[in-house]
Amino acid sequence: MAQESAGVTGAPASPGLMQLFLAFTKIGLTSFGGGLSGWMMREFVQRRRWVEEGEFLAGLSLAQAFPGVNVVNLSIWIGYRLGGSAGALVSALGMVVPAMFVAILAAALFAEVAHYHLTHVILSGIAAAAVGLSLQMGVRAARRAAVSPVPALILLATFCALFFLRLPLLAVVLVMAPVSLAATWYRLRGAGGGGR
Amino acid sequence: MLLYRLWQILKVFVPLSFLTIGGGQSIIADVHRQAVAVQGWMTDAQFLDLFALSRLTPGPGSLLATLVGWQAAGWAGALLASVGIFLPSSLLVYSLARVWARHRGAAWQRVVETGLAPVAAGMILAASATVLRAAEGEWLAWAVAAGSTALLLFTRVSPFLPLGIGAAVFLLFWS
Numbered sequence: 001m002a003q004e005s006a007g008v009t010g011a012p013a014s015p016g017l018m019q020l021f022l023a024f025t026k027i028g029l030t031s032f033g034g035g036l037s038g039w040m041m042r043e044f045v046q047r048r049r050w051v052e053e054g055e056f057l058a059g060l061s062l063a064q065a066f067p068g069v070n071v072v073n074l075s076i077w078i079g080y081r082l083g084g085s086a087g088a089l090v091s092a093l094g095m096v097v098p099a100m101f102v103a104i105l106a107a108a109l110f111a112e113v114a115h116y117h118l119t120h121v122i123l124s125g126i127a128a129a130a131v132g133l134s135l136q137m138g139v140r141a142a143r144r145a146a147v148s149p150v151p152a153l154i155l156l157a158t159f160c161a162l163f164f165l166r167l168p169l170l171a172v173v174l175v176m177a178p179v180s181l182a183a184t185w186y187r188l189r190g191a192g193g194g195g196r
Numbered sequence: 197m198l199l200y201r202l203w204q205i206l207k208v209f210v211p212l213s214f215l216t217i218g219g220g221q222s223i224i225a226d227v228h229r230q231a232v233a234v235q236g237w238m239t240d241a242q243f244l245d246l247f248a249l250s251r252l253t254p255g256p257g258s259l260l261a262t263l264v265g266w267q268a269a270g271w272a273g274a275l276l277a278s279v280g281i282f283l284p285s286s287l288l289v290y291s292l293a294r295v296w297a298r299h300r301g302a303a304w305q306r307v308v309e310t311g312l313a314p315v316a317a318g319m320i321l322a323a324s325a326t327v328l329r330a331a332e333g334e335w336l337a338w339a340v341a342a343g344s345t346a347l348l349l350f351t352r353v354s355p356f357l358p359l360g361i362g363a364a365v366f367l368l369f370w371s
Contacts, residue, residue, distance in 0.1 A: 028254065028256075029254050031254045032359060034251075034257060036256060042355055046352065061309065061313055062292065064320075066289055066292065067216060067285045068214075068285025068289055069216050069256055069281070069282065069285070071256045072286060072289075076289050076290055077293050085290075085294075088290055096255070096256065096282060098255075099259060100255070100259055103253045103255065103262060103263055104266050104274055114245060114249050115248070118367075119252065121366050121370055122366065124337070125333070125364070125365055125366025125367065127251070128328070128340040128344075128362050129343075131328055131331075132341050132342075132344025133348060133355055136345050136348040138320035139349060140349075141313065141320055145317045146317070151314040154315060154318070155314040155315075156318070158315050158319060159318040159322045162319065163325050173319070177315050180312065
C-alpha cells in the first residue's frame with residue numbers, strides 16, 4: 001500500500017493520451033440530441049471497458065453534485081482516472097473544442113437550417129431517442145443505488161421533488177445529499193463491524 | 197471597444213460557470229437575460245437562433261455560451277466565453293479528482309460515493325422525464341424514449357441505431 005501512483009489501476013490496459021482525446025472527440029462530435037453522459041457510459045464502460053460501471057456512476061454522482069457543466073466535469077473525472085492530469089486535459093479538450101468549431105461553423109454557414117420544419121421534426125425524434133441514453137443510465141444507476149429501503153426512499157424523494165413538485169435542482173441537492181450522506185454514514189458505521 | 201466587450205463576456209460567464217449544477221439548462225435563462233436585455237449583444241430572435249443551433253449540433257448543450265460569445269465578439273468572443281464557462285468549474289473538479297485519487301479507498305470516500313448514488317440516480321431519471329414532458333411529439337416522444345431505453349438496456353447495439361429509428365419514426369408520424 002506504500003506504493004506511489006503508477007500501477008494503481010486495476011482496469012484493463014489504460015489508453016494513451018491520443019486514444020483518450022479521440023474517444024472524447026468522437027462523443028463530442030456524434031452526440032446528437034443530447035444525453036452525453038449516456039453516450040460516455042456506453043463508450044467507456046460497455047464498449048471499451050476502460051472504467052467499471054460502479055466507478056463511472058460514482059464519478060457521475062460527483063460530477064453532478066459539483067458546480068460546472070456535468071458532461072465536462074465527468075470528462076475531467078474520467079480523463080484524470082485514466083491518464084492523470086494530462087488525461088484530464090485532453091479529455092476535456094476533446095469533448096469541447098471540436099464540437100465548439102462545429103457549432104460556430106454551423107452558426108456562420110447555415111443558421112437558417114435550424115428553422116426548417118423537417119430539421120425540427122428530425123431533431124425532435126433524435127432528441128426523444130437520446131433521452132433513452134440517459135434513461136438506461138438512470139435505470140442502471142437506480143438498480144445499483146436502491147439496495148435497501150433508505151436509499152430507495154431517497155431516490156424516490158429526489159425524483160418526486162424534481163419531477164412532480166418541480167423544485168429547483170440546487171435546493172433539492174442541498175437537502176437530499178446531506179440527508180443521504182448522513183444515512184449512509186450511519187449505516188456503514190453500524191455495519192462495518194471490526195473496522196473503525 | 198472590442199477589449200471592453202471581451203472583458204464583459206468574461207464577467208458574464210465566469211460567475212455562471214459556478215451556477216451550472218446538474219446541467220447546462222439551469223443557466224440558459226440567465227445567459228438569455230445577459231445577452232439580450234443587460235448587455236445588448238443581440239436581439240431576441242438572434243438568441244433564439246443560437247439556442248436552436250446549440251440543440252441541433254452535437255456536443256455539450258452549454259456550447260450555447262460559445263455561440264453567444266461568437267455572436268457578441270467573433271472568434272475572440274467565442275474563445276473567452278468558452279474559457280469563462282468551462283475553465284473555473286473545471287479547475288474545481290480537477291482539484292477534487294486529485295484529492296480523490298490521493299485518498300483512494302478511504303472510509304469517507306465510500307460514504308460519499310454510496311450516499312450520493314441514490315440522489316444522482318433520482319436526478320438522472322427526473323431530468324430525463326422532465327425533458328420528455330416538455331418534448332415535441334408528446335406520446336410519440338415517450339414511446340420512442342421507452343423503446344430506445346429498452347434497446348440500450350437489453351442489447352449491445354450502438355446508440356446510433358435508436359437515434360436513427362427515432363428520427364425515422366418522427367418523420368413518418370409527426371411531420
